[in-house]
Amino acid sequence: MAKTKNQPIRPIPPEELRRYPDEQGRFGPYGGRFVPETLMQALMELEEAMRTIVPTPSFQDRLRQVLADYVGRPTPLSYASRLSAHYGVDVYLKREDLAHTGAHKINNALAQALLAERMGKRRLVAETGAGQHGVATATAAAYLGLACTVFMGEEDMKRQALNVFRMQLLGAEVVPVRSGTRTLKEAVNEALRYWSAHVDEAFYVLGSAVGPHPYPVLVRTFQRVIGDEARAQMLSTIGRLPEVVVASVGGGSNSIGIFYPFLSDPVRLIGVEAAGLGIETGRHAAALSGGSEGVLHGARTMMLQDAYGHIRPAYSLSAGLDYPGVGPEHAWLKSIGRVEYVAVTDDEALEAVEALTALEGILPALESAHALAYVQKAAERFTGPVLVSLSGRGDKDVETYRHRLGKRIWTSEGSGGHGA
Amino acid sequence: MGHERIVRAFQTAKTDPAFIPFVMAGDPDLPTTARVVRALADGGAALIEIGVPYSDPLADGPVLQEAALRALRAGTTPKDVLELVQSVRRTVDIPIVLLLYVNAVLQYGSEAFVREAALVGVDGLIVPDLPIEESESLLTLTKAHDVALVPLVAPTSTGRLGRILADREGFVYVVSSLGVTGKRDALDPSLGALIRTVRSETALPIAVGFGLSRREQLVMLRGIADGAIVGSALVDHLARGGTVEAWLEEMIG
Numbered sequence: 001m002a003k004t005k006n007q008p009i010r011p012i013p014p015e016e017l018r019r020y021p022d023e024q025g026r027f028g029p030y031g032g033r034f035v036p037e038t039l040m041q042a043l044m045e046l047e048e049a050m051r052t053i054v055p056t057p058s059f060q061d062r063l064r065q066v067l068a069d070y071v072g073r074p075t076p077l078s079y080a081s082r083l084s085a086h087y088g089v090d091v092y093l094k095r096e097d098l099a100h101t102g103a104h105k106i107n108n109a110l111a112q113a114l115l116a117e118r119m120g121k122r123r124l125v126a127e128t129g130a131g132q133h134g135v136a137t138a139t140a141a142a143y144l145g146l147a148c149t150v151f152m153g154e155e156d157m158k159r160q161a162l163n164v165f166r167m168q169l170l171g172a173e174v175v176p177v178r179s180g181t182r183t184l185k186e187a188v189n190e191a192l193r194y195w196s197a198h199v200d201e202a203f204y205v206l207g208s209a210v211g212p213h214p215y216p217v218l219v220r221t222f223q224r225v226i227g228d229e230a231r232a233q234m235l236s237t238i239g240r241l242p243e244v245v246v247a248s249v250g251g252g253s254n255s256i257g258i259f260y261p262f263l264s265d266p267v268r269l270i271g272v273e274a275a276g277l278g279i280e281t282g283r284h285a286a287a288l289s290g291g292s293e294g295v296l297h298g299a300r301t302m303m304l305q306d307a308y309g310h311i312r313p314a315y316s317l318s319a320g321l322d323y324p325g326v327g328p329e330h331a332w333l334k335s336i337g338r339v340e341y342v343a344v345t346d347d348e349a350l351e352a353v354e355a356l357t358a359l360e361g362i363l364p365a366l367e368s369a370h371a372l373a374y375v376q377k378a379a380e381r382f383t384g385p386v387l388v389s390l391s392g393r394g395d396k397d398v399e400t401y402r403h404r405l406g407k408r409i410w411t412s413e414g415s416g417g418h419g420a
Numbered sequence: 421m422g423h424e425r426i427v428r429a430f431q432t433a434k435t436d437p438a439f440i441p442f443v444m445a446g447d448p449d450l451p452t453t454a455r456v457v458r459a460l461a462d463g464g465a466a467l468i469e470i471g472v473p474y475s476d477p478l479a480d481g482p483v484l485q486e487a488a489l490r491a492l493r494a495g496t497t498p499k500d501v502l503e504l505v506q507s508v509r510r511t512v513d514i515p516i517v518l519l520l521y522v523n524a525v526l527q528y529g530s531e532a533f534v535r536e537a538a539l540v541g542v543d544g545l546i547v548p549d550l551p552i553e554e555s556e557s558l559l560t561l562t563k564a565h566d567v568a569l570v571p572l573v574a575p576t577s578t579g580r581l582g583r584i585l586a587d588r589e590g591f592v593y594v595v596s597s598l599g600v601t602g603k604r605d606a607l608d609p610s611l612g613a614l615i616r617t618v619r620s621e622t623a624l625p626i627a628v629g630f631g632l633s634r635r636e637q638l639v640m641l642r643g644i645a646d647g648a649i650v651g652s653a654l655v656d657h658l659a660r661g662g663t664v665e666a667w668l669e670e671m672i673g
Contacts, residue, residue: 024553034522034549036479037584038598041576179485180475189476196479197599199576295523295549296476308497309527310475 006268006381012338014264020332025213027332033212035298039192042199045119047214053118054221063111070143071100071110073225077233082359087376090384092242093362094230094258096391103365103392104226104254105136109205111222113140116203123147123202127191129156129184130319130396131163133207138172140205148172149202151191153183160319163396181313184323188297208251209327212298216256216327223257230387231261244268244382247389248370249341250285250321252330254391259339268340271330272374274316275343285314286343287326288334296325302334317346317400318366320392348373350404353394365392366400422543422566423589426515429466430591430625430646435672437641438466440627442519442651444487445470445504446496447659454508459664461512464672468512469546469649472501472520479548481602483652487659498528506540517544517570517590525558534561544568544590552584563589573618574598575610581621591625591647592618596632602652604631612644635671 025031025047033043053059067073075098080091096104113124124141126148128134134150141148150167154176157164167174175194180186188211195204209219227245234242245262247255249271259269276284284290287302296303296311303325304312314324333339352372357363364372368391375386394401430438441460445453453470460468473491477484498520505516518537525533525547537545545567550558555569562569568590575598577584585592594615597608608614611628618626627647632638638648650671657667 032554033551034554035551036548037551037572037574037577038479038595040551040553040580041574179482180489185476189478192478193481193600199598294526295521298478298549305523305527307527309521309523310492 007337007340009266009268010338011266012263017263020329021213021217025217027329028335030300030328030331031213031216032300033298034295034300035192035212036196038196039199039212042195043212043214046218049115049119050214050218050221053115059114059118063114066110066114067107067225071106072098074229074233075099077230077237080356080360083356086355086359087379089375089379089382089386091375092234092385092387093390094226094387096226096254096389097362097364097368097393101136101139102395103132103136104223104257105133105207106139107225107257108207108219108222108253109133109136110140110143112203112205112218113137113144113146116146116205117144119203121201121203123149123198124205125149125151125191125195125198125202126205126207127151127184127187128207129153129187129322131156131160131167132320132392132396134167134172134174135163135170137205137207138167138170141172142170149194150174151177151187151194153177153181153187155182156184156187156319183313185311185313192297208253208323209256209329210251210297210299210301210325216299216329219253220256220260220329223253224260226254226257226389227259227261230258234385234387238385241265241267242385242387244270245387245389246270246272246371246375248272248321248367248391249288249326249330250274250323250367251325252327254389256327256329258387258389259333263338269338270374271339271341272370273341273343274318274321274370275345276315276317278345279343283315284343285316285321285323287324288330288341289343299328301328302326302331317404318349318370320365320367321370342374344370344373344377348377350401352376353401354405362390363394363398364390365394366397368392421538422568425543426467426568426590427625429515433466433647434464435466437638437645438625438627438647439464439638439672440467440469440647440649441465441654442469442471442649444473444484444491444655445501446473446491446494447487447655448490449494450496450500450504454504456658456664457508458511460668461514463665463668465514466647467515467517469517469519469651470501470505472498472518472524474521474524477521479600481600481652483656484601487655498524498533502536502540505542509541515543516541517546518542519546519548522547522550530558530561534558534565534567538565538567542567544570546570546572546593548572552580573614575608575614578617581617585618585622585624588622588624591627592622593649594618594626594628594645596628596630599630601630603633607631607637607640615644638671
């Protein structure tokens with residue numbers, strides 16, 4: 001493999017970092033609030049709540065307590081010794097797969113639900129693609145005794161019937177979305193439309209670091225716990241910071257969460273997008289590596305679109321990365337060269353699933369496997385230690401794994417057996 | 421052009437309030453849209469709003485989403501819509517306002533779009549996902565080319581009205597209720613108060629949209645609003661095979 005040249009790392013001084021986003025919710029040219037007038041008041045109310053409620057000791061104490069007693073934080077930092085030997089570089093895993101409901105999504109869903117409770121909103125509204133964020137929000141609603149409406153594309157509901165049932169069991173109403181491609185992007189549209197009609201009683205729990213201001217900063221605020229913990233754990237475990245931090249990027253919530261506390265450190269940060277069948281095929285979800293600048297779901301950012309600005313459907317075997325845009329803060333971090341963004345294919349991610357499961361006894365989510373796949377692919381770039389965000393567990397993907405990897409394992413064929 | 425033509429159209433409207441129908445360009449094809457626009461102009465419309473179909477119309481309800489999808493399947497592009505305006509301009513004199521989403525403008529190139537729109541005879545633009553906070557650069561362009569960028573006001577806008585309405589042109593689009601475009605059974609009872617507040621902030625004509633579908637609603641707006649925008653009801657009527665003439669008779673005949 002061709003050796004990738006390492007660019008110099010340019011840490012962002014803390015005093016500069018604090019200036020983003022600005023008052024208009026801009027990260028450089030990205031971000032902002034491109035939404036119908038009917039949503040502006042709700043977004044401003046949310047921004048006000050973010051500024052006045054979130055930093056208070058009473059909110060922070062309650063959040064800390066819930067994250068500890070209910071979510072199970074801090075999640076462990078695991079040294080993956082056999083995987084490290086296999087890859088040829090020391091790998092540490094931040095174990096978000098061990099958080100309640102099995103992924104980092106709960107950090108944000110629960111924190112936003114607590115904020116909704118403080119704002120006196122009794123109904124949570126959420127969009128979901130694969131169902132992970134929907135399950136996390138429904139879980140938070142059940143825990144706090146709030147009503148919950150989840151918008152989900154009709155196609156996704158068919159593919160993720162089990163998660164639909166999980167949400168219903170948790171007491172949520174799952175509303176099928178039948179417009180357009182009937183997947184995540186329409187679910188976001190529909191959740192925003194519903195919210196615009198019910199701003200008084202409803203709180204929109206957006207699941208990723210995307211959307212109009214203040215969502216990207218709000219989601220980052222609630223996901224940075226991943227990076228804050230991991231940074232402290234690295235220092236206390238091995239007495240140094242990692243050489244590099246690697247995380248998968250769909251909308252970008254687990255990645256901004258783990259990257260943010262390292263932005264001012266001399267640490268290399270790498271976001272891994274889903275190349276699907278390969279960027280050159282056009283069937284991918286790599287908004288940063290293979291997209292262009294535009295406005296999607298209320299924010300100016302990098303996205304997949306055609307020449308007329310119509311949103312192009314994304315593709316990834318990983319439902320959690322199958323989104324045609326990316327959070328505006330990532331677009332900015334790429335533009336200033338602070339974070340490097342790469343992409344790996346479905347097949348490369350599946351290979352990483354096998355490696356982690358066989359060598360460490362950890363079944364990763366397909367999303368998280370993208371981060372691992374890049375570590376394997378580019379291991380010779382690194383001297384280590386490498387910190388990887390293991391954003392979720394793979395139970396939800398077992399059916400996909402059986403379908404794609406089953407034949408290969410049963411017949412002990414060396415390679416190539418995939419049958420999608 | 422632009423601002424003056426729009427204001428004059430409200431003053432000389434054949435109906436009270438001024439009747440402003442909306443059609444989706446290219447639904448089901450462009451020749452049909454051209455015929456519909458001419459029939460609306462001949463049949464008493466004071467202004468016409470033409471939608472440029474977009475893949476992800478955040479402010480629209482199911483009827484206009486479906487209409488956009490049909491138009492996109494027919495291959496309708498923003499350039500086609502500008503050419504449509506150019507062609508109907510030969511026989512249609514009332515103001516034409518285009519409604520399109522911000523990303524369509526950005527990808528066309530904002531400057532090129534506004535310049536070409538002005539050239540073919542577009543009088544105003546409505547960009548439903550561009551709040552005042554994000555409007556600065558487009559406002560500069562539209563002013564330079566004498567195209568009115570129509571401000572939208574919602575029932576929740578009251579704290580920002582001064583900012584939204586300062587130094588604006590064309591008319592004010594008052595969103596009658598929260599939510600998306602589409603029929604509603606009743607008008608929001610607080611609509612009158614909202615319009616009075618808007619009027620205290622601006623001298624521009626005020627048109628109400630979102631949720632209007634019946635003649636009685638237009639009658640109720642008499643003396644309250646200067647214009648009434650009706651979109652989904654017309655698009656739905658046409659999609660079901662109805663004629664423009666029958667619909668106009670029902671609404672304003």
